[in-house]
Structures are given as C-alpha cells and as structure tokens.
Amino acid sequence: MMHKSLFEMSKLDFDLPANTTADVAEKTLKHPCFNGNAKEYARMHLPIAPRCNIKCNYCNRKFDCANESRPGVASEIMSPQRALSRFLEVKQQYEKLSVIGIAGPGDALANYKNTRETLMLIREHDSEVAFCISTNGLMLYEYADALHELGVSHVTVTMNALDPEIGAIIYDHIRYKGEIHRGVAAAKILIEKQLLGIKKAADLGMLVKINTVAITGVNDHHIVEVVKKATELGAALSNIIPLIPVVGTAFEENTPIDDEALGVLRTEAGKYLSQMLHCRQCRADAVGRLGDSGDKGHAGGCRKLNVG
Numbered sequence: 001m002m003h004k005s006l007f008e009m010s011k012l013d014f015d016l017p018a019n020t021t022a023d024v025a026e027k028t029l030k031h032p033c034f035n036g037n038a039k040e041y042a043r044m045h046l047p048i049a050p051r052c053n054i055k056c057n058y059c060n061r062k063f064d065c066a067n068e069s070r071p072g073v074a075s076e077i078m079s080p081q082r083a084l085s086r087f088l089e090v091k092q093q094y095e096k097l098s099v100i101g102i103a104g105p106g107d108a109l110a111n112y113k114n115t116r117e118t119l120m121l122i123r124e125h126d127s128e129v130a131f132c133i134s135t136n137g138l139m140l141y142e143y144a145d146a147l148h149e150l151g152v153s154h155v156t157v158t159m160n161a162l163d164p165e166i167g168a169i170i171y172d173h174i175r176y177k178g179e180i181h182r183g184v185a186a187a188k189i190l191i192e193k194q195l196l197g198i199k200k201a202a203d204l205g206m207l208v209k210i211n212t213v214a215i216t217g218v219n220d221h222h223i224v225e226v227v228k229k230a231t232e233l234g235a236a237l238s239n240i241i242p243l244i245p246v247v248g249t250a251f252e253e254n255t256p257i258d259d260e261a262l263g264v265l266r267t268e269a270g271k272y273l274s275q276m277l278h279c280r281q282c283r284a285d286a287v288g289r290l291g292d293s294g295d296k297g298h299a300g301g302c303r304k305l306n307v308g
C-alpha cells in the first residue's frame with residue numbers, strides 16, 4: 001500500500017502502464033532516473049559488468065579519465081562480493097538509497113552471472129531497494145523471465161534504430177550465441193531481439209525506458225519512429241540523449257546535436273511517449289543523488305580499464 005504523502009511529494013510526470021503493480025509504482029516514485037521529482041533519493045550503480053556482447057561505434061570503455069563523467073566508465077570493476085560490501089557501506093551513508101543499478105561499464109546481460117549473483121546477494125540484505133538494469137537489449141528476451149524473478153523492476157534498453165541500414169552505421173558488430181555478425185545482418189538481429197525483449201519485459205510488468213543516442217546525420221531523422229515503436233511495445237518512458245563524441249571512436253568528430261534540435265526532437269517524440277529530460281549520462285559507478293559530486297571521475301590522469 002502506498003503512502004499518500006509519498007505520492008504528494010514525488011508525483012510522476014508520466015503515466016504508468018496499466019499492468020504496473022503497486023510495488024513497481026512505489027519503486028518508480030523513489031527512482032531518481034525514472035522520476036525527475038524524486039530528487040532526494042539516491043541511486044548506486046555497481047560496476048560489475050565489464051564485458052559487452054556488441055560494439056557500438058560511439059562507445060569507448062577503455063579509459064577512465066579524471067573528472068570525466070560519461071556512460072561506460074568506472075574506476076574499478078567489482079566482483080559481486082565486493083559490490084555487496086560497497087552497497088552496505090553506501091547504505092550507511094545515504095538514508096534514502098532507493099535504487100541499485102547495473103549500468104556497465106559493459107552490458108548487464110553480457111555479464112548475466114555477475115548481475116544475478118550481485119542482485120541476489122543484495123536482496124539477502126535489503127528486501128526493498130529497487131533493482132534496475134541497463135542493456136543494449138540483445139539478450140533481454142532470453143533473460144526477461146529470470147530478471148523478473150530476481151526482482152528487477154526497471155529496465156532501460158538502448159534502441160537507436162529500427163532500420164537495419166541505419167543500425168549498420170551505429171553498430172560495428174554483435175556477438176550472438178557464440179557467433180560474430182557484422183553490418184546490416186548484425187543490426188537486423190539486434191533490432192529484432194530488442195523489439196521482442198522490450199515487449200516481453202513490459203508484458204511482465206517491468207517498467208521499461210528506452211535510451212536513444214541522437215547521432216547527427218545518422219539517426220536523428222529516425223528517432224521519432226523508434227520512440228513510436230517503443231510505445232507500441234509497452235515502454236513507459238523515452239530518454240533521447242545527445243551523442244558524446246568520445247576520442248578513439250568512429251563518431252569522435254561528429255557534431256553533437258544542439259539544444260534546440262534536441263528540444264524539437266523531444267517535443268515530437270513526446271507526442272508518443274513521455275520524455276525523460278533530466279538524464280545526467282552517468283558513469284557506470286555513479287553513487288548518490290542525481291548530479292551529486294559522486295558522479296564525477298577520479299582524481300588523477302587517465303587510467304586503462306580492464307573491460308575485456
């Protein structure tokens with residue numbers, strides 16, 4: 001049963017799908033990424049997932065540089081046991097630690113054994129904290145039932161294209177069931193699995209958010225279509241994020257979408273699905289309230305990460 005005061009304090013800016021349980025609704029109210037009004041709640045990303053099963057042409061997970069806060073970086077890769085110890089420490093620091101997220105630095109479902117073990121260990125010590133995972137969606141259809149059983153309430157899927165020709169520009173390759181696929185064939189498999197996975201997760205009652213990286217001249221004209229499709233599949237929120245042109249990637253010279261064009265895109269996409277407007281594009285080891293200094297990089301130069 002939800003407390004009335006909680007509703008009053010942190011109303012949602014979007015509609016929950018009809019199959020959302022009271023438990024998932026309450027967790028959503030306290031989830032600072034899904035609910036922009038839940039500012040007093042803290043989340044903790046546990047960097048237990050170093051590997052990835054696809055290669056996005058904008059992603060560089062090899063280095064952790066001072067004061068750099070972007071997705072795909074973490075100062076340390078943790079074992080599940082170490083993640084539990086850190087969780088117990090951070091829980092002492094933040095009275096309102098409401099969410100544990102697995103956001104890489106690789107993919108939660110390309111490291112499913114670690115993800116499962118970590119979440120099970122934490123659940124033994126905390127029956128209430130929400131579990132949230134981020135994934136490229138390649139393995140979501142296969143793992144959705146297991147995630148639901150583990151108590152994962154929130155899932156973010158990065159979906160950048162519906163058209164495999166566009167996907168082939170964004171993704172270098174995928175590894176699916178032990179085989180490497182490239183080009184349009186790879187994008188076709190990834191997109192098909194994303195669509196199946198999003199629908200399955202949403203049907204199971206998990207709250208699904210779609211991240212879409214806006215890449216100027218590549219998928220920016222296509223994003224509204226992506227969001228429209230995600231809506232049909234049962235996603236609850238869309239988060240259109242500007243490309244960070246990271247050095248050493250194929251898109252290092254891409255001009256990031258400007259605020260005005262991003263605003264137009266969000267308005268158009270918002271006609272189909274509520275838009276998340278407060279994303280901070282956090283690190284894989286971010287801790288605290290959104291925008292706290294805990295999101296910043298380490299002190300020092302750049303160091304190489306062992307992400308496989």
Ligand SMILES: C[S@@+](CC[C@H](N)C(=O)[O-])C[C@H]1O[C@@H](n2cnc3c(N)ncnc32)[C@H](O)[C@@H]1O
Binds near residue numbers: 058104136213
């Ligand atoms: C590092 S990923 C981890 C989760 C998962 N592997 C995925 O891609 O969804 C977290 C988010 O950051 C995004 N991301 C990674 N590199 C980025 C970049 N250079 N610019 C913008 N977004 C980026 C991903 O697309 C994803 O939505």
Ligand code: SF4
Binds near residue numbers: 054059061104
């Ligand atoms: S799926 Fe995520 S971790 Fe993997 S390459 Fe793409 S952005 Fe990087």
